[in-house]
Amino acid sequence: PPPPLPSIGISPPPPPPPPLPVMAPPPPPLPEMVPPPPPPITGLRTSELNLIPEKASQSSTTLSSSMEFLGLGKTITDGHRTVPTRRTNNNIKYYSLPKTKMKTLNWTKVNNQYLDKSVWSSADPPNLTINFRKIDELFCQKPRAKSSPAVLSPNGVSKTNVVNILDNNRSLAINIMLKQFKSGSHEILEALQNGASIPLEKLKGLQRVLPTDEEIKLIKKKDVDLSLVGSAEQFCLQLNSISNYQLRIKLMIEKEELPAIISEIQSQLESVKEMCDDLIKNQPFKQFLSLVLFIGNYLNAGSYAGNSSGFTLDTLPKLLDTRANKPRVTFLHFVVEVAQTNKMDDILSFTKYTEALRNLSRISFLSLEDEINIKTKQIRSLHLQLSKQMKKQICDQFSDFIKQAVIDIETLNNEYKSATEVIRRVAVYFGEDVNKFKIEECFALLGNFFERIDVVAKENINRRIQEEKNKTLAAELEKEKDVPNMKRRARGSMIPKDEEVCIVDLVLRDIKRGSFNLRSVKAEGEKHI
Structure with a gap:
């Protein structure tokens, strides 16, 4: 090492330690640790086991057979290779691996900590001849039919590789809707682009499962090959590729639905107006009301209810409440009898409207008004949206329809106003409050009253016939008194x-x-x- 620098005075680093000695190989296993070979099993016939030794010598045939049975050998028995168990449990002394997949024997394994003192610790293989081939035949699992190639969806995506992004319920709803079309999504997309006709129920079903903007963003945001997504997700993407698909579907629904709705409402309004005109112009009913007023004023003479100029319609059902002193006779019975005895049967001809009044009473005029207002708003909104579109294709497909729809809606509103005016005239004609008058309640009341008049007229006829019979019988009894010896x-x-x-x-x-x-x-x- 170099000497320390005089200016700094730092000594050099110490030398590296000497290398470690080479590790000696592990000692060989002790002789007493090697398990002795098992003794041969007497009475075991290798002919019945169809043993085919592969690498065993002729001098150790018996030993090899025993090892095979105990799961310690390496020879093959009818295609079975006996191998030691993979478990580190020395108490398990045998394990056989079949050549085919076998049925499972459902049992509960004994916990290893309980094996030492159990019967299983000393359970040796029985000295029996076992035909493993027969076990294979009896308990092997039947091979499954070869699976057909992966079926491609209508869009060409293998079902085995489908990636579902939407919620399960949403995906199921969309797939159910697609099943209603023979050609699947292709039929829907083509109809939307070309403006072809689709049945109304299918269009409404399509409208109920239209994807939301959030769902479209979720599908596009997903980091996955779009060609591998499910049929519902692919349909949503294909639908989103069509410009203004929501507006197209709304226009197609209105195109299929609006003519029938307008026709039905017009028919109902026309029936209401006709019935109102008949009630106003019906002279027999007017005469009957005058007869009721005349006789009623006679009854009420001198009381607070006397000298009346008229009565409201809700009085008509109450005519049955005033009972006469004669059994089963009311004020209405008497009025009808007066009309019958004075040869005024035509005065009761207004009862022919009973069935028509009952049918019209089921029509709610307020519901008709609400439906007309809703359709008017929808058509005007669609007309406004279509007028803002720059796409020539969608304008060409629906421009004629929307123009005619606007005209039909305006006509329907005019007819409704006309019917409202006729109903107001009926309220004024019967002396009712125009603001509180409901035509369906009027029809129901008159329909029930007219039906009751028919019943009363029949009861009067039957009672008159019975009275004639009683008079005849009384006359005969008077004659019997004058006959001698009687x-x-x-x-x-x-x-x-x-x-x-x-x-x-x-x-x-x-x-x-x-x-x-x-x-x-x-x-x-x-x-x-």
Whole structure:
């Protein structure tokens, strides 16, 4: 080493240590550590085991067979190679590896810490002849059918390599929708680009599963080959590649749906207007209301309700509440009877509108108004969006439709205003509050009332027929009193002329008074006893 520098006075570093001596090889294993070979197993016949020795000498055949059975040898038995167990458990003394995959024997292994004093610590292989080939035949697993090549999706992506990015529920919903189309996503994309017609239900199903902007960003942001994503993700990307696809779908839905909606609403409005005109112009109903008012004022003369100039429509059902002194007769029965007895049957002809009124009562005029307003806003919004588009393709596809739709919506609004004016006239005609008047409630009330008038008219006819029968029977009973040798049917009783007479009532009265006699019919020539 060089001498220390005089100016600094620092001594040089010490010399490196001497190298380590070469390590000696490990000592050979002690003789007593090598396990002795197992004794030969008596009674073992190698012919039944079909043993084929490969590397064993002729002098150690018995020893090799025993080692094979115990899992310590290297020879092959019917394709089986007996190998030591991989577990470091010396208590497991045998292990056989079949040539084919076998069925699993479901058991629970004993914990190694419990083996020393268990039966398994001294369990030796039985001195038996075992046919391993038969075990293979009985308990081998059947080979599975060769899997067919990976099926390609409609977009050419192998299903085995599909990468799903969307939520499972969203992906499932999109795939279910795609199954409704024979050609899958290709049919949808082509229809959107060319403006071809798609059934309305399928269009609504497509609109329900349209991808959101967040989902599109998530698919594009994912660091994966886009050709390997699932069919739902690929459809979302292909759909997003079409300009204004959401506007196209809305226009296609309106194109399929709007004509039917407008036609249905127009038909309902026309039916409402016709019925309103019929009620206003119906003279028989007007005469019937006048008859009710005339008789009602007679009943109410001198009371707070008398001298009325008219009544509201909700009074009509109450005509059944005022009962007469005669059984099963009400004020409405009497009014209808007056019309019938005065040969005024035509006055009840207005009841022919019963069924039509009931059907129209199911139409909610407010619901029609809401539906018209919603469609008007939708069409105007689509017309505004389409007018801002610079794409010639989408304008050419839907410009004619949207122009006609605007005209149809304006016509529908005018018809609604006309129907509203007719309904206001009906409210004024019947003396109702215009602001509170609801035409569907009016139709329901009149429909039920007209039906009740038909029932009352039939009840009056049946009662009149029964009264005629009772009068005839009473006259016959009066004649029986003057016939000699004829026993009176009702001793000491007279039938008032003004009361209803019924043969059943007379018989019951005779039985109650004890004046009822049985008459026996005798043969000719015999006397009555």
